[in-house]
Amino acid sequence: MEWNQIEEKLRDLLDRGLHSELRGALMVQNPVDIAAFLEGLDREKMLLLFRVLPKDISADVFSYMSADARQTLIESIGDNEIRSLISDMFLDDTVDFLEELPANVVKRVLQNTDAQTRNLLNTFLQYPENSAGSIMTIEYMEAHTGDTAARTMAEIKRVGIDKETIYTIYVIDRERHLCGSLALRKLILAADDAPIESIMTENPVSVTTTDDQEKVAALVRKYDLLAIPVVDKESRLVGIVTADDVMDVIQAENTEDFEKMAALTPSEDSYLHTSPIKLALNRIPWLLLLSIAAIFTGMIITNFENLLQNADVILTACIPMLMDTGGNCGAQVSTLIIRGLALNEITFRDIFRILWKEFRVGLLVGLVLSVFTFLRVLLINQAGVLIAGIVAASLYCTVLLAKAIGCCLPLLAKKVHLDPALMASPLITTIVDATSLTVYFSIATAMLGIR
Amino acid sequence: MEWNQIEEKLRDLLDRGLHSELRGALMVQNPVDIAAFLEGLDREKMLLLFRVLPKDISADVFSYMSADARQTLIESIGDNEIRSLISDMFLDDTVDFLEELPANVVKRVLQNTDAQTRNLLNTFLQYPENSAGSIMTIEYMEAHTGDTAARTMAEIKRVGIDKETIYTIYVIDRERHLCGSLALRKLILAADDAPIESIMTENPVSVTTTDDQEKVAALVRKYDLLAIPVVDKESRLVGIVTADDVMDVIQAENTEDFEKMAALTPSEDSYLHTSPIKLALNRIPWLLLLSIAAIFTGMIITNFENLLQNADVILTACIPMLMDTGGNCGAQVSTLIIRGLALNEITFRDIFRILWKEFRVGLLVGLVLSVFTFLRVLLINQAGVLIAGIVAASLYCTVLLAKAIGCCLPLLAKKVHLDPALMASPLITTIVDATSLTVYFSIATAMLGIR
Numbered sequence: 001m002e003w004n005q006i007e008e009k010l011r012d013l014l015d016r017g018l019h020s021e022l023r024g025a026l027m028v029q030n031p032v033d034i035a036a037f038l039e040g041l042d043r044e045k046m047l048l049l050f051r052v053l054p055k056d057i058s059a060d061v062f063s064y065m066s067a068d069a070r071q072t073l074i075e076s077i078g079d080n081e082i083r084s085l086i087s088d089m090f091l092d093d094t095v096d097f098l099e100e101l102p103a104n105v106v107k108r109v110l111q112n113t114d115a116q117t118r119n120l121l122n123t124f125l126q127y128p129e130n131s132a133g134s135i136m137t138i139e140y141m142e143a144h145t146g147d148t149a150a151r152t153m154a155e156i157k158r159v160g161i162d163k164e165t166i167y168t169i170y171v172i173d174r175e176r177h178l179c180g181s182l183a184l185r186k187l188i189l190a191a192d193d194a195p196i197e198s199i200m201t202e203n204p205v206s207v208t209t210t211d212d213q214e215k216v217a218a219l220v221r222k223y224d225l226l227a228i229p230v231v232d233k234e235s236r237l238v239g240i241v242t243a244d245d246v247m248d249v250i251q252a253e254n255t256e257d258f259e260k261m262a263a264l265t266p267s268e269d270s271y272l273h274t275s276p277i278k279l280a281l282n283r284i285p286w287l288l289l290l291s292i293a294a295i296f297t298g299m300i301i302t303n304f305e306n307l308l309q310n311a312d313v314i315l316t317a318c319i320p321m322l323m324d325t326g327g328n329c330g331a332q333v334s335t336l337i338i339r340g341l342a343l344n345e346i347t348f349r350d351i352f353r354i355l356w357k358e359f360r361v362g363l364l365v366g367l368v369l370s371v372f373t374f375l376r377v378l379l380i381n382q383a384g385v386l387i388a389g390i391v392a393a394s395l396y397c398t399v400l401l402a403k404a405i406g407c408c409l410p411l412l413a414k415k416v417h418l419d420p421a422l423m424a425s426p427l428i429t430t431i432v433d434a435t436s437l438t439v440y441f442s443i444a445t446a447m448l449g450i451r
Numbered sequence: 452m453e454w455n456q457i458e459e460k461l462r463d464l465l466d467r468g469l470h471s472e473l474r475g476a477l478m479v480q481n482p483v484d485i486a487a488f489l490e491g492l493d494r495e496k497m498l499l500l501f502r503v504l505p506k507d508i509s510a511d512v513f514s515y516m517s518a519d520a521r522q523t524l525i526e527s528i529g530d531n532e533i534r535s536l537i538s539d540m541f542l543d544d545t546v547d548f549l550e551e552l553p554a555n556v557v558k559r560v561l562q563n564t565d566a567q568t569r570n571l572l573n574t575f576l577q578y579p580e581n582s583a584g585s586i587m588t589i590e591y592m593e594a595h596t597g598d599t600a601a602r603t604m605a606e607i608k609r610v611g612i613d614k615e616t617i618y619t620i621y622v623i624d625r626e627r628h629l630c631g632s633l634a635l636r637k638l639i640l641a642a643d644d645a646p647i648e649s650i651m652t653e654n655p656v657s658v659t660t661t662d663d664q665e666k667v668a669a670l671v672r673k674y675d676l677l678a679i680p681v682v683d684k685e686s687r688l689v690g691i692v693t694a695d696d697v698m699d700v701i702q703a704e705n706t707e708d709f710e711k712m713a714a715l716t717p718s719e720d721s722y723l724h725t726s727p728i729k730l731a732l733n734r735i736p737w738l739l740l741l742s743i744a745a746i747f748t749g750m751i752i753t754n755f756e757n758l759l760q761n762a763d764v765i766l767t768a769c770i771p772m773l774m775d776t777g778g779n780c781g782a783q784v785s786t787l788i789i790r791g792l793a794l795n796e797i798t799f800r801d802i803f804r805i806l807w808k809e810f811r812v813g814l815l816v817g818l819v820l821s822v823f824t825f826l827r828v829l830l831i832n833q834a835g836v837l838i839a840g841i842v843a844a845s846l847y848c849t850v851l852l853a854k855a856i857g858c859c860l861p862l863l864a865k866k867v868h869l870d871p872a873l874m875a876s877p878l879i880t881t882i883v884d885a886t887s888l889t890v891y892f893s894i895a896t897a898m899l900g901i902r
Binding site: 028030032153156157160161166167184185188189202205220221222223224225226243244246247248250251254255257258259261262263264270271272276277279280283284286287288290291294295297298299301302305308309313314316317318319320321323324325327328329331332334335336337338339340343345346350353354357360361364365368369372373376380381425426429430433437 | 479481483604607608611612617618635636639640653656671672673674675676677694695697698699701702705706708709710712713714715721722723727728730731734735737738739741742745746748749750752753756759760764765767768769770771772774775776778779780782783785786787788789790791794796797801804805808811812815816819820823824827831832876877880881884888
């Protein structure tokens with residue numbers, strides 16, 4: 001049955017007040033879908049249905065709900081319910097959820113957890129934002145040096161149900177130092193009395209709690225891992241980050257780059273749930289900065305007042321085309337470079353190789369665009385050969401300059417540890433504008449003899 | 452030991468010609484690192500080391516190499532070696548690799564595989580590019596309705612070593628219809644005689660061979676899956692896509708969006724391995740198209756020739772600032788919308804909600820920018836209140852228009868099944884330019900009485 005048919009059936013049961021049938025029909029659905037269904041209901045019905053779900057399912061469903069829906073629920077349910085919810089949730093999901101809540105609600109939730117969980121949660125909440133520590137889970141499967149395959153397998157059967165993944169088992173020594181990782185598939189195929197040291201992979205790839213989540217994602221992707229272990233400064237195992245959370249990190253990091261490249265202050269809130277004032281505040285600083293930068297472009301035009309007032313108006317009419325093409329050429333290169341840097345395909349050392357490549361690309365692109373523009377100005381705008389030549393030559397220079405600027409700025413930003421994504425279209429456009437207008441007017445002045 | 456220390460040691464062994472020690476030191480490294488190490492060597496040394504690796508490791512290493520290195524290798528090794536390499540590789544990796552090779556090399560590789568594999572490979576190569584079929588693997592673990600837990604476990608121990616993942620087992624009936632999925636963790640905890648129908652999850656989330664890889668990635672991410680089953684049109688199980696491949700899909704789809712948003716024809720080749728001519732060809736069509744569009748902006752300026760020649764030059768000097776700010780405002784909104792659409796956080800139905808939100812954001816952003824610009828033109832450019840007022844009012848209108856255009860175009864593109872990513876900065880900028888200049892000159896003409 002398709003999901004929209006199921007949803008219709010669920011709504012029908014809800015409307016007819018058949019709550020126990022509804023509970024049965026809801027329980028067999030995927031928690032992700034149950035969460036989406038509950039969020040589409042009004043507050044009372046959401047609360048009602050949430051309460052009829054079995055405890056273990058409701059904790060799962062809760063983890064998949066949006067921040068807003070979770071806050072609504074947590075403010076509506078009693079202290080006992082909070083306690084049982086938190087005890088059924090994975091610790092990393094609880095941390096995620098607490099990070100989104102207002103301080104007073106966090107306080108109420110923490111008051112309703114036992115002392116041990118509270119201490120753990122407080123530790124997690126202190127890890128730097130977007131660090132490996134802040135996204136890891138402590139529900140991993142561990143084994144100890146000296147254990148046998150059979151003993152490890154028995155342990156998995158005993159406690160594995162509460163672990164976020166049992167497919168990779170982490171081997172630690174008496175001091176909890178990470179010694180190895182063991183894939184469940186190897187364990188299944190091993191002889192019962194095999195020492196785990198003989199089947200584990202030594203020196204597994206790991207991260208420390210303070211490493212950035214971007215590094216975590218890059219390593220998981222590079223080595224095709226299902227989970228990566230997180231160690232503290234003394235190399236002791238403290239948690240793991242699983243592949244499903246890494247996918248969310250990858251998307252979040254990409255979204256951040258998209259936002260920075262469009263001159264937006266990155267925000268983790270979803271668009272539809274952000275207030276207009278907050279959205280405006282995310283945009284104004286960059287727009288103001290860029291608008292101040294554009295003053296220089298204006299000054300260049302004012303400087304060449306005489307030229308513009310006395311020459312053919314076609315010169316002025318070509319300003320937008322020149323600015324836009326320059327901006328677009330610069331944006332194309334900078335996007336490729338920024339993306340290459342983000343995916344570790346390009347490093348600063350490649351700068352001369354890239355410049356040389358872009359120079360050749362620019363020669364070709366510039367040639368095609370200039371010839372097209374020359375003919376266009378000559379034939380469509382009916383301007384003279386001189387004017388058409390000035391425009392075409394300026395365009396060629398602009399393309400080459402834009403390529404060079406779009407290629408160097410992100411690489412230089414990386415070199416001085418700024419985020420290369422900031423050197424994208426908006427900033428490049430403004431810089432290319434000023435450069436291309438200067439070139440344009442200088443060529444025109446020289447060729448037309450107007451000063 | 453850090454990787455660069457290991458690398459130094461390996462190079463030292465290589466230089467001293469100690470091949471058997473080198474083999475031993477290389478074998479215990481991660482295949483990802485071995486691949487990177489081999490790629491850093493010259494052709495002969497790469498080939499030498501590749502040949503000394505044990506067969507199962509060399510197939511793994513081969514899968515992690517770049518397209519160029521793989522082609523170099525395949526052209527240097529003999530037919531027997533090709534045969535053994537292909538038989539040790541996972542089928543999806545072989546398909547990936549064949550897709551990148553020139554036709555004559557593909558032919559040679561196919562000639563060196565047995566008839567069954569060749570047929571399979573040919574089927575795979577016929578799936579549409581970027582479809583679920585083209586990225587799936589057939590090395591999955593299956594179980595049959597009627598089996599018990601113990602029997603399934605025995606089967607995993609027998610054939611599991613050759614499967615890409617054994618952590619999810621797919622349950623099929625006699626006609627190979629997909630009936631359920633079974634997590635290995637549930638199987639481990641089940642009683643020996645439990646029928647698998649009683650422990651499997653019914654109606655698992657699945658995709659068909661022709662579904663786009665973007666859909667595959669979205670479902671895996673939504674439901675936090677380790678792998679997703681792929682079925683044919685008759686709902687028969689034909690393959691699976693694993694989470695590690697999904698991560699690569701997510702990055703590839705994001706790269707494609709970044710490229711489209713910068714007016715680049717998407718390309719799957721890495722930047723440094725693409726020739727300048729190919730790069731130029733990826734860029735010229737869009738630049739030409741946008742440069743043709745800019746002709747209209749030029750026409751608007753020509754139309755208002757009289758105004759520009761007779762009014763204060765400040766009016767002309769403000770054109771770049773107006774164009775850039777409009778472009779930036781439009782780019783900010785369109786980026787948010789395009790990203791929201793890509794992550795399924797926004798749908799076309801939200802259009803009025805978004806327009807209303809953007810209108811309020813525009814009122815605020817426009818106010819701040821206009822006041823700033825009014826004062827700037829008045830005080831720094833020493834223009835009169837009238838001119839400053841014209842510029843400020845035009846800027847306010849431009850911001851509001853840019854927001855509306857940046858919000859509607861991606862949503863409309865989605866509605867008519869175009870890729871919203873095409874409606875990004877470059878196109879929006881060109882459209883906003885024409886709109887804002889028209890508004891600007893109309894306001895100026897009306898206020899100054901020049902026609």
